[in-house]
Amino acid sequence: MVSRVIPAPDFDLVLFGATGDLAQRKILPGLFHRFAVGQMPPAARIIGVARSKMDATGFRAQLEKSLAAFAPQIAEDRALLERFLASVDYLRVDVMGEDGWKDLARNLRPNVVRAFYLSVSPSLFGVIASKLSSFEASTAESRIVVEKPFGHDLQSARALNADLRQGFKERQIYRIDHYLGKETVQNLMALRFANALWEPLWNATHIDHVQITVAESLGVEGRGEYYDKSGAMRDMVQNHLMQLLCLTAMEPPSKFDPNAVRDEKVKVIEALEPVGPGDIVRGQYRGQNRQGGYHEQAGDPNSRTESFVAMKVGIGNWRWAGTPFYLRTGKKLRGRASEIAVVFRDPPHMIFPKMEHRRGNAMIIRLQPDEGITLRNTIKEPGPGGFRLAEVNLDMTFADALKEKADPQDAYERLIMDVIRGDQTLFMRGDEVEAAWAWADPIIEAWEASNQMPEPYDAGSSGPEDALMLLHKEGRRWREIA
Numbered sequence: 001m002v003s004r005v006i007p008a009p010d011f012d013l014v015l016f017g018a019t020g021d022l023a024q025r026k027i028l029p030g031l032f033h034r035f036a037v038g039q040m041p042p043a044a045r046i047i048g049v050a051r052s053k054m055d056a057t058g059f060r061a062q063l064e065k066s067l068a069a070f071a072p073q074i075a076e077d078r079a080l081l082e083r084f085l086a087s088v089d090y091l092r093v094d095v096m097g098e099d100g101w102k103d104l105a106r107n108l109r110p111n112v113v114r115a116f117y118l119s120v121s122p123s124l125f126g127v128i129a130s131k132l133s134s135f136e137a138s139t140a141e142s143r144i145v146v147e148k149p150f151g152h153d154l155q156s157a158r159a160l161n162a163d164l165r166q167g168f169k170e171r172q173i174y175r176i177d178h179y180l181g182k183e184t185v186q187n188l189m190a191l192r193f194a195n196a197l198w199e200p201l202w203n204a205t206h207i208d209h210v211q212i213t214v215a216e217s218l219g220v221e222g223r224g225e226y227y228d229k230s231g232a233m234r235d236m237v238q239n240h241l242m243q244l245l246c247l248t249a250m251e252p253p254s255k256f257d258p259n260a261v262r263d264e265k266v267k268v269i270e271a272l273e274p275v276g277p278g279d280i281v282r283g284q285y286r287g288q289n290r291q292g293g294y295h296e297q298a299g300d301p302n303s304r305t306e307s308f309v310a311m312k313v314g315i316g317n318w319r320w321a322g323t324p325f326y327l328r329t330g331k332k333l334r335g336r337a338s339e340i341a342v343v344f345r346d347p348p349h350m351i352f353p354k355m356e357h358r359r360g361n362a363m364i365i366r367l368q369p370d371e372g373i374t375l376r377n378t379i380k381e382p383g384p385g386g387f388r389l390a391e392v393n394l395d396m397t398f399a400d401a402l403k404e405k406a407d408p409q410d411a412y413e414r415l416i417m418d419v420i421r422g423d424q425t426l427f428m429r430g431d432e433v434e435a436a437w438a439w440a441d442p443i444i445e446a447w448e449a450s451n452q453m454p455e456p457y458d459a460g461s462s463g464p465e466d467a468l469m470l471l472h473k474e475g476r477r478w479r480e481i482a
Helices: 021-036 056-070 078-086 101-107 122-134 154-164 183-193 224-228 231-249 258-271 294-298 411-421 430-450 465-472
Strands: 011-016 045-050 088-092 113-118 143-147 173-176 207-215 280-286 308-313 325-330 337-344 362-368 372-380 389-397 455-458
Touching: 011 021, 011 411, 021 045, 021 056, 021 078, 021 411, 045 101, 056 078, 056 088, 078 088, 088 101, 113 122, 113 411, 122 143, 122 154, 143 411, 154 430, 173 411, 173 430, 183 231, 183 362, 183 372, 207 231, 224 231, 224 294, 231 258, 231 308, 231 325, 231 337, 231 430, 258 430, 280 294, 280 465, 308 465, 325 465, 455 465
Parallel strands: 011 045, 011 113, 045 088, 113 143, 143 173, 207 325, 280 455
Antiparallel strands: 207 337, 280 308, 308 325, 337 362, 362 372, 372 389
């Protein structure tokens, strides 16, 4: 099965923060890949914007080094590389001042899609949005793309949304979360809503519980100062894990339309029940001999910031009443894995002898490192010697199942092309962001008021012992982190 690449409409993409790490490591290499497969129209342009004192030639030289490092296979094609670099320009703009804005507005073409990607600090979102409007660089059909964090709490999220709306309407704002660009996340919607097999079972009657895990093997090396002001709850739960929960739990939208999908996601967030202190575990990794622990890497020996969170979440609606969702994320864990495990209830009456250690039916939706879907089933163990049961997996690993598919895409490049096409389905709406903060804020405020230290856990482990008990006390078990 070979995919058919559909070219995007002609566009000018203006990338603020073009010399930064994310732009050089992810965004620009992703655009180069889209160019290589023919999805970028020949006349499309990428305009890098930053405050660095360089010209277009210097920026292209810097970009060439980045492409050699982060897109090495296609960068070996010299002719292709030179054609891509020819589509790239650079402008020095003083975001906080006046210099460069008129040049930017003059350089943009009429009658093409204008997209402004803000790979900069959120504190600059409002300034840039306002100046794009006042210098007439943006139009009523332009799009603006912003990276997380979308605020630090509900109040700051509301202020950030107000800043963006200084020059753009909600239909023009694209809040990007790269988790939603993953193939498996989108396949979750296809699996649920395109197959008559699963939707009748997708409810509390048939599902015992759901586990959502985002585990990282790395610590906060190099990001300690930022992370210590955020923590796992703000950095991961309020956005990434919340999005995975919404897509797993949402009702079928009336149609596959951006607002219809996002309406259902908001309903899930609004139905989340308050989480009590007995249903949350916070953790902080420690190293050995005072080396490599969170305190050393964050630079604050008294920090109470959590690097691990596990919690039990209830959804107060007809579909999910009585079925808990367990969320877990952390740094310096045993392995790197992101997955959704939907664990089904046992049959109401088991006619076979009890099987020791039987885990039952489960659907495992893997986001990383190996994107795919596994369905755990119970079968008769082959061979003589009596009727014995065994558990086997039906495994669809996308790299194997779709090995003839010609166009694997990184999450960023898929989402950027959605921006160009004007498809907001996989982007968060302003009210969705605010609803997520409205749920998360009381949890964070309760932690801060308690002044308690997170529970320590060893780097390279599965997390704090109390996180295991969160499930064990109810007769359930976390899936092992590889």
